[in-house]
Amino acid sequence: MGRYIGGRVVSMVITFLIIASLTFFLMKLLPGTPFNNQEKLSDAQIVQLNEKYGLNDPVAVQYFNYMTNLLTGDLGVSFQQDGRQVSTIISERIGPSAYLGFQSLLVGTILGLFLGIIAALRHNSFWDYGTMVIAVLGISIPSFVIAGLMQYWLGVKWQLLPVAYWDGFAYTIMPTIAIASIVVATIARFMRTEMLEVLGQDYIVTAKAKGLSSTAVVIRHTIRNASIPIITIMGPLVVGLMTGTLVIERIFVIPGLGEKFVNSILTNDFPIIMGTTLFFSFLFILVILLVDILYGIVDPRIRLAGGKE
Amino acid sequence: MSMKQEKLHDLTDDMFHPANIDESESEVIAGESTGFWKDAWRRLKKNPGAIIGLVIIFLVTFLAIFGPMMNEHDYRTQELTRAKLPAKVPVLENIGFLGVNGVDIRGVDQYEAKGYENEYFWFGTDEFGRDQWTRVWQGTRISLFIAAAAAFIDFVIGVAYGGISAYYGGRVDNVLQRIIEVLVGIPNLILIILAILIFEPGIFSIIVALSLTGWVGMSRIVRGQVLKLKTQEFVLASRTLGATSGRVIGKHLIPNVLGQIIITTMFTIPGAIFFEAFLSFIGLGIRPPEASLGSIINNGFSSLQIYPHLVLWPSIIISLIMIAFNLVGDGLRDAFDPKLRK
Numbered sequence: 001m002g003r004y005i006g007g008r009v010v011s012m013v014i015t016f017l018i019i020a021s022l023t024f025f026l027m028k029l030l031p032g033t034p035f036n037n038q039e040k041l042s043d044a045q046i047v048q049l050n051e052k053y054g055l056n057d058p059v060a061v062q063y064f065n066y067m068t069n070l071l072t073g074d075l076g077v078s079f080q081q082d083g084r085q086v087s088t089i090i091s092e093r094i095g096p097s098a099y100l101g102f103q104s105l106l107v108g109t110i111l112g113l114f115l116g117i118i119a120a121l122r123h124n125s126f127w128d129y130g131t132m133v134i135a136v137l138g139i140s141i142p143s144f145v146i147a148g149l150m151q152y153w154l155g156v157k158w159q160l161l162p163v164a165y166w167d168g169f170a171y172t173i174m175p176t177i178a179i180a181s182i183v184v185a186t187i188a189r190f191m192r193t194e195m196l197e198v199l200g201q202d203y204i205v206t207a208k209a210k211g212l213s214s215t216a217v218v219i220r221h222t223i224r225n226a227s228i229p230i231i232t233i234m235g236p237l238v239v240g241l242m243t244g245t246l247v248i249e250r251i252f253v254i255p256g257l258g259e260k261f262v263n264s265i266l267t268n269d270f271p272i273i274m275g276t277t278l279f280f281s282f283l284f285i286l287v288i289l290l291v292d293i294l295y296g297i298v299d300p301r302i303r304l305a306g307g308k309e
Numbered sequence: 310m311s312m313k314q315e316k317l318h319d320l321t322d323d324m325f326h327p328a329n330i331d332e333s334e335s336e337v338i339a340g341e342s343t344g345f346w347k348d349a350w351r352r353l354k355k356n357p358g359a360i361i362g363l364v365i366i367f368l369v370t371f372l373a374i375f376g377p378m379m380n381e382h383d384y385r386t387q388e389l390t391r392a393k394l395p396a397k398v399p400v401l402e403n404i405g406f407l408g409v410n411g412v413d414i415r416g417v418d419q420y421e422a423k424g425y426e427n428e429y430f431w432f433g434t435d436e437f438g439r440d441q442w443t444r445v446w447q448g449t450r451i452s453l454f455i456a457a458a459a460a461f462i463d464f465v466i467g468v469a470y471g472g473i474s475a476y477y478g479g480r481v482d483n484v485l486q487r488i489i490e491v492l493v494g495i496p497n498l499i500l501i502i503l504a505i506l507i508f509e510p511g512i513f514s515i516i517v518a519l520s521l522t523g524w525v526g527m528s529r530i531v532r533g534q535v536l537k538l539k540t541q542e543f544v545l546a547s548r549t550l551g552a553t554s555g556r557v558i559g560k561h562l563i564p565n566v567l568g569q570i571i572i573t574t575m576f577t578i579p580g581a582i583f584f585e586a587f588l589s590f591i592g593l594g595i596r597p598p599e600a601s602l603g604s605i606i607n608n609g610f611s612s613l614q615i616y617p618h619l620v621l622w623p624s625i626i627i628s629l630i631m632i633a634f635n636l637v638g639d640g641l642r643d644a645f646d647p648k649l650r651k
Contacts, residue, residue, distance in 0.1 A: 015494035022495070026503045136358075136639070140631035142583055144590055144606065145624040148613060156614045163614075243498045247590055251610065262591045265502065273506075277499050284496040 005293055012285050017067075019281045024066055027270050028059060053079060075275035080267060086275035090257060096166050097249065097256035101241055104176050108183025113230075115184065116191025117223060123196065131188055138185025143244045147178040147251045164253045175252045179244045183237055190233055194226035201225075228298050235291040239284055349568070352644040359640020365633035369626065373453055376446030382430070383443060396433040396441075396618050432622050435605075436612065445623050448600040452627070455512060455601070456581040459519040460574050466520070467527025468563075468570060474528070475535035476558060482532075489525055497522040501584065505593045512595065515588060519581050527573050534566040568645035575638035579631045586627060602627045 041049070050056050057065075069076065075086035119131035154174060155163035162171050198204065199222055207217045246258035253259070257276060264272035343351070353359050377383070432441035474485040501518040508514030538544060544561055552560070586603030588594040595601040602623045609619030 011490075012494075015491060018491055019495050023499075023503065026507060029507050136632060136635055140579065140635045141628045142586060142631065144586075145628055148606070148610060148620050148624060152613055152617050152620070156617075239496060239498075242496070243587070246498075247587060250591065265506065266592055277503070280499055281496055285494060288494075 001296065004296055008289055008292055012289050015285055016282060019285075020067065020070055020278055021063070023274050023277050023281075024063055027274055028062075049079075053077075070278070075278070076271040078269055078272050080269045086271050089260065089272060090275060090279055093255065093257040093260045095256075096254050097245055097258055100172060100175055100179065100245060100248075100254065100256065101238075103172060104179035104244075105183060105238065105241060107176060108180035109187055111180070112184040112187025113191055113227075115188040117195060119188065119192045120195030120199065120226075121218065128192075131192065135185045135189040135192075138181045139189070141181070143178045143181065144247045144251060146181055147174065147248055150174045150177065151251070164251070166252075166254045166256075171252075171254075175248050175254060178248050178251075179241060182240060182244065186233060186237060187230065190230060191226060194229055195222060198222050198226045231291060231295050231298065235288045238287045242280060242283070345568075349641075349644040353640050356640040356643060358636040359644075362633040362636030362640065365629055366637065369449060369630055369633070370453065372446050373449040377443045377450070380429075380440065380442065382440030395616070396430065433616075433618050435608065435619055441605075441619065441622065444600050444605060445602070445626060448602045448605050448623065449626055449630075451512065451595060451599065451601045452582050452585055452603070453630075455515055455519070455585045456578045458516045459523055459581040460577045462516070462520040463523040463527050463577050464570065464574055466524035467573075468531050468566075470524065471528035471531030471533075472535055472558065472562070475532040476539060476554070476562070478536075489528070492522060492525060495522075501588070502593065505588060510588075510593050510596055512599075515585055515594060518588075519584055523577065523581070527570070527577070530569050530573050531566055534569055535562050538562055538565055568641075572638060572642050572645060575634060575641055579634040579638075582627065582630060582634075 047056075055062075066076070073087065075090070077083040077085055078089060115131045115134065119128040122128055150161075151163055151174065154160045161174055165171060204217060204221055207221050208214070212220075242258075245256065246262055248254070249256040249259040250262055257279070260272065261276045261280075263269075264276065430440050430442065432445055435441055435444065470485065474482045500522055504518035504521055505514055508517065539562065544557060547557055547561055582602075585594060585601060586606065589601050589603030590607045592607070595604050597604070605623045606620055606627070609616070609623070613620055
């Protein structure tokens with residue numbers, strides 16, 4: 001197991017370095033100027049600014065500086081916010097995003113598992129069809145459409161919940177529903193399929209035959225075995241969640257990292273784009289690694305095969 | 310007992326004729342033969358969800374092509390005096406609860422107030438007075454085009470890459486799969502956004518950006534299937550009979566993977582539509598005066614509280630498209646491989 005994890009960590013570090021280099025060179029290719037109000041600046045000022053941020057150095061030197069700074073956790077300074085550290089900006093903004101992400105993941109997973117289990121146990125019943133309809137709708141309807149409909153009906157028309165902004169629990173409800181909808185749908189569908197698969201196995205018949213109560217069969221044998229493959233879809237789901245938060249934070253004007261990212265794209269603030277890109281990529285790779293390790297722990301066949309399918 | 314005997318008496322000799330013992334006759338196939346496609350289509354027809362999905366796809370495609378021509382307005386003519394008119398449809402305007410009589414949410418007939426009593430805008434107008442009906446279908450057309458193009462590119466690259474990787478195996482497979490591992494390590498959202506930033510935003514750059522990572526899924530599925538198939542006896546038999554690589558791939562491997570390829574494409578399309586809408590939504594998509602469903606929804610959001618109709622219609626249409634493709638995809642999966650059906 002130690003060797004397996006070691007190998008995975010090494011390949012994770014390599015992937016991250018490739019992403020960092022790729023981001024750096026792509027940023028160099030970007031059109032547009034990084035400074036605010038460029039037209040108001042004199043040529044001398046532009047030269048001075050370029051000098052200050054090291055933009056006059058050869059690209060190779062800039063790349064070297066960038067990568068060495070990166071190793072010490074220094075993501076550079078924002079060009080547009082009076083030279084504030086990118087890492088400070090990220091740490092200020094991560095709070096609401098992380099809160100929203102975890103809350104959506106938690107609510108979505110619990111609800112999804114519940115619906116999936118009920119649907120499988122009551123196969124071909126009203127509950128089953130209801131869950132499948134919810135699943136198709138949840139997977140199909142884009143989160144921003146759900147967010148818009150809720151904002152209009154719940155927020156504007158019936159005045160039940162605050163329309164936007166970030167100021168306490170009530171403000172988190174609509175964004176959470178919008179992000180969690182896809183989680184609920186994906187997990188419910190997956191869990192239902194896995195449950196039906198497990199329910200048809202011989203060991204379930206054996207468990208019933210040896211006189212175990214049906215509750216015990218469901219809890220100890222069915223749900224437990226059906227939950228294992230759920231781990232594999234958690235990686236892509238968490239990544240999808242990040243995509244979701246970008247839009248949802250923008251719609252609900254939540255001061256999170258996603259909103260900052262979108263804004264920095266629109267204003268050409270290169271260091272922030274690079275910093276957040278690397279931060280998102282790091283999270284992404286970390287999640288995939290954790291999922292793989294977790295899966296290796298619960299299913300020994302995976303690590304023996306060296307992590308290959 | 311007596312019942313049985315009575316019944317036996319009912320059987321007369323003319324009800325019987327001698328069995329045919331000629332062997333060539335017994336080989337004749339009685340029913341019409343059912344091939345793979347026919348069988349799949351028969352199963353698909355029994356799936357109400359898939360049929361509803363197909364009908365929706367057909368209707369939406371029809372409207373995307375002909376919708377913009379159905380009235381005299383075009384998608385780019387701006388006329389600020391008629392900005393943000395609510396929806397008004399001939400005949401249906403007389404049915405109050407449908408809300409298509411040109412009266413806004415404050416109860417004012419905007420058509421009368423702005424002096425356009427004789428005009429009809431079926432979905433209303435946007436903030437620049439452009440006809441929303443024409444814009445929405447024009448946007449649908451662009452969204453569908455981007456999705457179809459991205460799906461096609463994914464299909465071509467994915468099938469070729471996965472097919473080559475699996476068919477030749479060994480070192481080729483190893484190298485190609487390492488490349489994929491690195492690609493998959495990069496969050497595709499980030500890669501897409503960076504790509505769009507480098508190219509100028511527009512239809513072409515969106516298609517390229519979506520295809521950058523989109524083909525990986527297809528290539529993995531094709532590779533998995535081909536790996537499984539190429540060791541099977543019928544392929545070995547074909548090789549033994551002297552078939553070339555081209556023939557084995559074209560005649561035996563591709564037709565057997567085609568079902569999987571079609572299913573994957575069916576799920577690629579809604580994914581691409583979503584991503585395009587998403588990009589337009591964060592301001593990296595289609596530039597005005599062109600429109601896509603995502604950019605129309607994004608524009609509408611700024612005046613959601615007062616003019617919900619600007620968001621409502623494109624939202625409904627994009628949701629319908631996504632639902633339809635997902636339903637058809639599910640239906641096809643069940644139809645091609647009934648074993649998977651749960």
